Amino acid sequence: MKNLITLPQNFDDYLTIENADLRFREATDVAERVIGAGVDIYPNMDHAAIFCDPPHLVADGLKQLGYVNGWDARCYPSPVDGCDYINVSAQLPAESPAHREGWFDYVAVVHPVDKLALQHMLGQGYGNPFIHHLTWGLVPPERAGDDDFAYASCVVPFMVEKRKVIGDAIGDAPGTLIIALPENVLSHPKFEESLPTWLGNLDEEAYQVESMQGSGFLIQFFVLTGGRIEVALRVDTTQTFNPKSVHKISEDEISAIQDE
Structure with a gap:
């Protein structure tokens, strides 16, 4: 497969995130180094983790793009820096036009569950929302059979x-x-x-x-x-x-x- 990475070209039309450009630059640099080392990655990122409060600051835009918020009927407690956050995942269907435009397969919408966590999140100076991390998907080895x-x-x-x-x-x-x-x-x-x-x-x-x-x-x-x-x-x-x-x-x- 061709190792041509794709990033969302219309990101700002749906999400307003101050540190997005920084994270995309870091992700691009990592991808270039990984590919240069002979490791195959998928063009679209596996997922982005975005911290926000309230969640609709991110979930609204994702829904417009075609993501299914809470698609796996799970929430994931996330004790970051000793503070309590909850991660609710959104999935983008593979056939979605947004997927062809470079959007992530999944987004973790992570929000604080109490005042302490909210103050912790807002005190870091990255903005609200902010992209915590981006994840590239590695192309796995071929599988023969179902064992x-x-x-x-x-x-x-x-x-x-x-x-x-x-x-x-x-x-x-x-x-x-x-x-x-x-x-x-x-x-x-x-x-x-x-x-x-x-x-x-x-x-x-x-x-x-x-x-x-x-x-x-x-x-x-x-x-x-x-x-x-x-x-x-x-x-x-x-x-x-x-x-x-x-x-x-x-x-x-x-x-x-x-x-x-």
């Missing part, structure tokens, strides 16, 4: 390798590799003995393995300080995120104080 365990034995080492390649290309230490796998992979009788082989020399504190709620594979890590840009591999998921992953990422991987 989840066999595919896990391919896709986990693939992401371990890409994490190192991307970290070297960007020159910033990559974040924790969050590995959400189908439950039948984790319960497979050979999983415990196979996992160390899949992970290679990856340090224990550099990864987290968990069961993917719903189904499918979602493996992700951040590539810039403060959680500004992320990459993710997604295969056959039935919801945007995994609750355990969101909690880990929110608590340990990201901050509203992003030290750019």
Whole structure:
């Protein structure tokens, strides 16, 4: 496939976000480095995480574009910097004209749930709303058959390798590799003995393995300080995120104080 990235050209027609240009520049720079290192990514971003209060500041524009707010009937508690936020996901149908115009596959609309979190969000100086991070989707290895365990034995080492390649290309230490796998992979009788082989020399504190709620594979890590840009591999998921992953990422991987 051609590695030609696309960004929403009509972004300002639907969303007014002060730091959007900055995040798009960072995302473009990361994409160019990732592609230059020989890693294939999808043209459209997997998702954007946008903090706002109230949520309609973002959800209104998304609805006009054709996004389905709350499409997966989930909300994801997100304890960022010790403050309580809620993440509600919007999905853009693949056949949507907006998708052809470069809009993200998903948007995490993240809002504070109490006054403390609101003051924390507004105190960072990024504006309201602001784009917290943007996520590129990695093109996964081809899958032969429907054996989840066999595919896990391919896709986990693939992401371990890409994490190192991307970290070297960007020159910033990559974040924790969050590995959400189908439950039948984790319960497979050979999983415990196979996992160390899949992970290679990856340090224990550099990864987290968990069961993917719903189904499918979602493996992700951040590539810039403060959680500004992320990459993710997604295969056959039935919801945007995994609750355990969101909690880990929110608590340990990201901050509203992003030290750019």
